[in-house]
Amino acid sequence: MARALRVDPGDSVATLLDDVHRGETVQVGAFAVTASADIQRGHKIALQPIAAAAPVLKYGFPIGRATAAIAAGEHVHAHNLATGLAGTLAYRFDPAPAAPILPAAPATFDGYVRADGRVGTRNEIWILSTVGCVARTAERIAARAAALVGDTVDGVHAFTHPHGCSQLGNDLDGTRTIMASLACHPNAGGVLIVGLGCEEN
Numbered sequence: 001m002a003r004a005l006r007v008d009p010g011d012s013v014a015t016l017l018d019d020v021h022r023g024e025t026v027q028v029g030a031f032a033v034t035a036s037a038d039i040q041r042g043h044k045i046a047l048q049p050i051a052a053a054a055p056v057l058k059y060g061f062p063i064g065r066a067t068a069a070i071a072a073g074e075h076v077h078a079h080n081l082a083t084g085l086a087g088t089l090a091y092r093f094d095p096a097p098a099a100p101i102l103p104a105a106p107a108t109f110d111g112y113v114r115a116d117g118r119v120g121t122r123n124e125i126w127i128l129s130t131v132g133c134v135a136r137t138a139e140r141i142a143a144r145a146a147a148l149v150g151d152t153v154d155g156v157h158a159f160t161h162p163h164g165c166s167q168l169g170n171d172l173d174g175t176r177t178i179m180a181s182l183a184c185h186p187n188a189g190g191v192l193i194v195g196l197g198c199e200e201n
Contacts, residue, residue: 004028004045008060013044013076015058020045026073033073044076056081112189120186124155128182130195131164138194153189165198 004014006028014028020035031047039045044058050070055062064081074080111119125145129138135158142158150156159182163175183191 002028006031006047007058010057010060012046012048012050012057014047016041016043016045031072035075036071036073037075039075046070046072046074046076048072050076055084112186114186118186120189122154122187123189124157124187125149125153125190125192126182126185126188127156127158128179128191128193129158129160129164130179130193132160132162133165133196134194135160135162141192141194164195 003018003020004016004026006014009029014026014031016026016039018041020026020039022035022037025032025034026045028047033045033047035045049072050056050066052066052069054066056064056066056070056076062084064083066076066080067082068080070076070080109121111121112123113119125142127138127142127145129135138158138160142156146156161175163171167175179193182188183193
């Protein structure tokens with residue numbers, strides 16, 4: 001397992017992944033350096049000699065300058081590393097005034113307001129069958145209505161199903177719930193419900 005990480009091939013230091021004691025050798029790629037002191041995990045160890053005032057490289061970029069000569073295997077930290085930003089810390093921030101943010105116009109869409117206040121995005125005629133026995137009849141009514149008034153609405157559709165007869169309990173309740181939801185849907189401007197009269201639905 002690697003004991004140190006060299007982020008960039010040009011870095012002159014590596015970051016220790018665990019504690020290293022004085023005299024231990026750390027292998028980092030082609031570098032084998034012997035720690036000159038106990039160094040804690042997360043701290044930097046020099047991979048090569050770094051001259052005084054020379055840049056210390058990490059991530060492929062200078063992170064500061066050596067305040068004294070640093071030997072390979074030496075702990076690199078605040079005691080021998082100083083920022084290279086001295087004299088450039090003062091700055092002035094003068095942002096341009098931001099343009100006022102005007103309230104956005106209310107979002108709208110073309111729709112159809114129903115008597116109960118709900119709004120549909122379509123204006124269609126729906127033919128609903130209460131039982132599977134009248135499915136074909138509902139489809140024929142829808143086809144005839146589409147031929148007669150199809151150009152005045154967004155569409156004429158038959159919603160058929162094979163249920164409505166010999167249903168009990170939750171099964172029947174589910175069919176009724178779906179039928180009621182379709183009959184009250186705001187996209188339907190008109191609804192015709194077709195049944196036989198003998199069904200349970």
